[in-house]
Amino acid sequence: MTDPHVDRDVLDTLRDVMEENYPDLLDTFLTDSESRLQELQATADAEKLSEVAHSLKGSASNMGAVRLAELCQALESDARHKSPAEIVKLVAEISLEFDGVRPVYESERQHTHTH
Structure with missing residues (x-):
């Protein structure tokens, strides 16, 4: 089943490549995204919004969060x-x-701890 929000192929590849560092990668993505979201919610400055949206877009697309990356792209460019x-x-x-x-x-993170 394809998920319109998350590209599972990207996650599978990351899991293979990162191996035991994969849970850390997930942790970092979640923590970073949360702090970036807070920044987005706290600012009205277009320059800053673009900047934060850009970095969130980058990590979202690296992590296969397709729809999130698209929304960030829209904010970054507009x-x-x-x-x-x-x-x-x-x-x-x-x-x-x-x-x-x-x-x-x-x-994903919970599943990776079971190996």
Whole structure:
């Protein structure tokens, strides 16, 4: 089954490549994403929004969080042209999407500890 939110092939590849460091990678992704989301929610500065969205997009796409990366891309490229209300809406969407994919990464992490 293909998940529109998370590309499982990317996760499988990461698991193979990272081996015992894979859980750490998942941890780091979750922690970093959470702090970046907080930054997005706390700022109205277009420059800063673009910057934070850019770094979140990079890690999201590395981790196979396809939809999250797309939303971050939208914020990164449009932050300067959006109204504050539109930015709030997009940041809320990014936040919701992260809430949606977080359990995927958390369950991945639990499964990797069982080896």
